Amino acid sequence: MSGACVGGLGYSASLGPISGLVLCPMAAASLVGLSSLSCGAGDRRFSSRRYCWNQKSCLKISASSSERLSQFAAEKFTPKVESLLDSVKWDSKGLAVAIAQNVDTGAILMQGFANREALALTIASQKATFYSRSRSSLWTKGETSMNFINVHDIFLDCDRDSIIYLGKPVGPTCHTGAETCYYSSVYDLLDEPESKQDQLASTTLYSLEATISQRKLEIDSLPNRKPSWTKKLFLDEQLLCSKVREEAGELVQTLLENEDKTRAASEMADLLYHAMVLLKLKDVKMEEVLEVLRKRFSQSGIEEKNSRKSPSK
Amino acid sequence: MSGACVGGLGYSASLGPISGLVLCPMAAASLVGLSSLSCGAGDRRFSSRRYCWNQKSCLKISASSSERLSQFAAEKFTPKVESLLDSVKWDSKGLAVAIAQNVDTGAILMQGFANREALALTIASQKATFYSRSRSSLWTKGETSMNFINVHDIFLDCDRDSIIYLGKPVGPTCHTGAETCYYSSVYDLLDEPESKQDQLASTTLYSLEATISQRKLEIDSLPNRKPSWTKKLFLDEQLLCSKVREEAGELVQTLLENEDKTRAASEMADLLYHAMVLLKLKDVKMEEVLEVLRKRFSQSGIEEKNSRKSPSK
Numbered sequence: 082m083s084g085a086c087v088g089g090l091g092y093s094a095s096l097g098p099i100s101g102l103v104l105c106p107m108a109a110a111s112l113v114g115l116s117s118l119s120c121g122a123g124d125r126r127f128s129s130r131r132y133c134w135n136q137k138s139c140l141k142i143s144a145s146s147s148e149r150l151s152q153f154a155a156e157k158f159t160p161k162v163e164s165l166l167d168s169v170k171w172d173s174k175g176l177a178v179a180i181a182q183n184v185d186t187g188a189i190l191m192q193g194f195a196n197r198e199a200l201a202l203t204i205a206s207q208k209a210t211f212y213s214r215s216r217s218s219l220w221t222k223g224e225t226s227m228n229f230i231n232v233h234d235i236f237l238d239c240d241r242d243s244i245i246y247l248g249k250p251v252g253p254t255c256h257t258g259a260e261t262c263y264y265s266s267v268y269d270l271l272d273e274p275e276s277k278q279d280q281l282a283s284t285t286l287y288s289l290e291a292t293i294s295q296r297k298l299e300i301d302s303l304p305n306r307k308p309s310w311t312k313k314l315f316l317d318e319q320l321l322c323s324k325v326r327e328e329a330g331e332l333v334q335t336l337l338e339n340e341d342k343t344r345a346a347s348e349m350a351d352l353l354y355h356a357m358v359l360l361k362l363k364d365v366k367m368e369e370v371l372e373v374l375r376k377r378f379s380q381s382g383i384e385e386k387n388s389r390k391s392p393s394k
Numbered sequence: 395m396s397g398a399c400v401g402g403l404g405y406s407a408s409l410g411p412i413s414g415l416v417l418c419p420m421a422a423a424s425l426v427g428l429s430s431l432s433c434g435a436g437d438r439r440f441s442s443r444r445y446c447w448n449q450k451s452c453l454k455i456s457a458s459s460s461e462r463l464s465q466f467a468a469e470k471f472t473p474k475v476e477s478l479l480d481s482v483k484w485d486s487k488g489l490a491v492a493i494a495q496n497v498d499t500g501a502i503l504m505q506g507f508a509n510r511e512a513l514a515l516t517i518a519s520q521k522a523t524f525y526s527r528s529r530s531s532l533w534t535k536g537e538t539s540m541n542f543i544n545v546h547d548i549f550l551d552c553d554r555d556s557i558i559y560l561g562k563p564v565g566p567t568c569h570t571g572a573e574t575c576y577y578s579s580v581y582d583l584l585d586e587p588e589s590k591q592d593q594l595a596s597t598t599l600y601s602l603e604a605t606i607s608q609r610k611l612e613i614d615s616l617p618n619r620k621p622s623w624t625k626k627l628f629l630d631e632q633l634l635c636s637k638v639r640e641e642a643g644e645l646v647q648t649l650l651e652n653e654d655k656t657r658a659a660s661e662m663a664d665l666l667y668h669a670m671v672l673l674k675l676k677d678v679k680m681e682e683v684l685e686v687l688r689k690r691f692s693q694s695g696i697e698e699k700n701s702r703k704s705p706s707k
Contacts, residue, residue, distance in 0.1 A: 239570055265549060267478060
């Protein structure tokens with residue numbers, strides 16, 4: 082692969098010693114064109130976390146210029162990255178486990194392996210990049226499908242032999258079209274080996290969201306089934322609205338009346354659940370809500386409020 | 395290790411062919427004593443997800459009897475598990491990547507490797523168990539520290555060569571005492587290599603929670619710093635309470651007045667943020683709220699409501 086542009090994204094993989102990092106002009110332009118390297122507010126996370134190494138370099142790299150990107154990689158970025166790459170405990174094959182995780186939902190999207198070059202390229206391009214053991218080559222997730230994972234941060238574990246690419250997926254991550262690659266529950270497989278009903282590995286908030294969605298489907302498909310509180314809320318918007326207001330009031334009461342923290346957690350759970358039923362009626366996913374919150378990170382609440390256009394806010 | 399009870403938890407690791415699964419009586423009793431194998435409502439997740447293979451087996455295993463556990467493992471469990479283990483694509487060393495994830499927060503706790511025996515034992519014991527490459531032996535996370543990871547579900551990826559242990563950690567997972575093993579941000583390291591300020595890899599909701607906590611700390615430690623909306627809310631409980639009520643009302647309004655879904659996502663973000671500021675004043679973490687929701691999974695909302703003791707609900 083030395084020196085040639087390879088892969089769907091067409092970057093050079095000849096990063097051997099990282100000082101040799103060369104991004105083909107076409108590839109660099111593609112990367113910048115995909116805005117993976119921009120430093121707009123939307124790409125930052127809460128508080129002081131940075132996605133560029135300093136404001137100057139950040140501005141440089143956000144310009145749509147392959148020349149500038151190469152310059153950035155070669156001059157600004159390389160020495161520190163080399164040192165960091167040296168600190169990773171690569172295994173006997175020069176690899177470390179790399180896990181891609183959705184920055185908003187926490188869903189584990191996929192797991193692959195990274196070598197020095199894959200990690201270096203991910204740091205530089207902010208596209209999750211792996212080393213394919215079967216093809217013995219680098220590959221950027223999405224280079225064929227365009228379903229990139231835009232990396233917002235990268236973490237190393239305590240032993241420095243495991244990596245998290247914390248990012249936002251563009252479309253489904255799995256080659257099967259599933260949102261993530263983890264959709265086979267061992268306990269489901271043991272219970273019903275023939276079952277074709279895939280269920281994504283999901284954490285509490287998203288399991289709840291899936292259950293709420295299921296209840297909505299059942300209203301039409303299984304009208305005679307045992308009624309549930311969720312279905313009742315779906316069928317009576319006035320009840321739902323009054324419950325959301327009521328639960329907010331009860332949460333507030335835990336503060337005003339100095340109720341215990343167990344009560345506060347319980348009231349917040351009530352509020353969250355009822356609000357999520359309402360969101361389902363509006364066809365809004367929790368992931369969209371979290372995306373809104375993430376995009377507000379880079380401003381103070383006061384600045385954010387002042388910047389709103391609506392006079393009612 | 396053949397046949398002997400090993401490790402802090404003292405189970406036998408002689409699982410060679412899985413039909414040889416033997417749990418030492420002492421170990422089995424310990425496991426049951428730790429209630430990892432109970433099937434109470436609190437251990438289940440939403441909807442139809444199961445933690446036992448069928449209700450009968452589940453009841454069997456929840457009894458505090460090592461004999462029954464061994465019987466369950468040997469008679470009921472083994473043939474299906476063998477077939478499942480055969481379907482995993484173990485690498486040339488007989489290993490697959492195993493990632494432990496917090497079922498409530500989605501945080502990736504740690505990553506290790508599993509062999510057939512480690513996965514079989516995790517399935518049976520519901521304690522995250524790995525194969526240590528350095529020690530060439532099985533180890534259950536927590537067997538020394540007692541910081542077990544109680545596994546609620548296990549997922550395989552599309553290629554069947556990567557595993558998620560979705561579970562609830564008992565205490566910090568990292569041997570350093572950190573909540574997870576991932577606390578070194580590559581971009582932080584590149585920016586300030588000497589920085590000792592560890593920051594956990596956290597997704598949007600928990601980054602927001604950390605920012606809110608930071609603002610609260612700053613009220614005392616940095617009183618002259620630029621005020622933020624969050625700080626203002628902390629200092630004025632009446633304002634905070636009226637904002638929580640107001641945002642709930644605005645979320646409701648998006649449904650009643652048929653506002654667009656972008657508006658609904660934005661109002662939910664507002665509500666969530668203000669409610670989280672209130673939770674901080676009550677010293678309640680979002681993880682505790684999610685735990686409450688998870689523990690309500692196994693009941694319908696109506697049953698759950700009817701089961702409450704408080705007459706006000």
